[in-house]
Amino acid sequence: MKHIPLLITIALLVFPTFLQAQADSPLEGQMKILARGMRQLTQQVADPAKQQENIILLETLKKAVTDSKTLEPRKTASIPADKRDNFLSDYRQELDELSGAFDQVEEAVKAGQYDKAKSLLATVNSIKKEGHGKFKVD
Numbered sequence: 001m002k003h004i005p006l007l008i009t010i011a012l013l014v015f016p017t018f019l020q021a022q023a024d025s026p027l028e029g030q031m032k033i034l035a036r037g038m039r040q041l042t043q044q045v046a047d048p049a050k051q052q053e054n055i056i057l058l059e060t061l062k063k064a065v066t067d068s069k070t071l072e073p074r075k076t077a078s079i080p081a082d083k084r085d086n087f088l089s090d091y092r093q094e095l096d097e098l099s100g101a102f103d104q105v106e107e108a109v110k111a112g113q114y115d116k117a118k119s120l121l122a123t124v125n126s127i128k129k130e131g132h133g134k135f136k137v138d
Contacts, residue, residue: 025071025074026071027068027071027072027073027074030064030065030067030068030071031068033060033061033064034061034064034068034128037057037060037061038061038121038125041054041057041061041105041121042121045105045109045114045117045118045121046114046117046118047114048112048114051110051112054117055106055109055110058102058105058106058109059106061102062099062102062103062106065095065098065102066099068095069092069095069096072088073091073135073137074137075135075137076088078137087135090134090135091134091135094127094130094131094135097127098124098127098128098131101120101124101127104123105117105120105121105124108120
């Protein structure tokens with residue numbers, strides 16, 4: 001009986017996290033893959049010992065981008081119907097740009113140009129900021 005208040009407290013702390021995880025849209029799931037992958041890549045892209053791991057990680061990131069192109073941002077619902085096609089076209093074009101940036105990073109990693117790969121990640125981050133500004137709901 002002494003543990004019941006502790007269990008209730010733990011349940012109240014964990015349950016909202018569980019609900020949030022359940023509330024994620026498929027696109028948000030892909031964006032989480034991208035965020036985790038970018039954190040890892042940023043930390044290890046300059047390490048020659050992790051070249052193969054980075055190439056695999058970049059392939060995973062590019063797949064997440066490709067999968068994201070088939071999904072619609074939540075902001076789409078707030079766009080007037082006559083502008084929605086243009087909005088989605090811009091969204092997919094932004095993802096194509098992101099995929100191209102990942103291709104450049106991958107080429108640099110494969111060529112052993114780790115400093116170049118690291119600097120190209122700045123381009124990826126710039127595309128991310130621009131895309132979130134246009135397509136993410138505040």
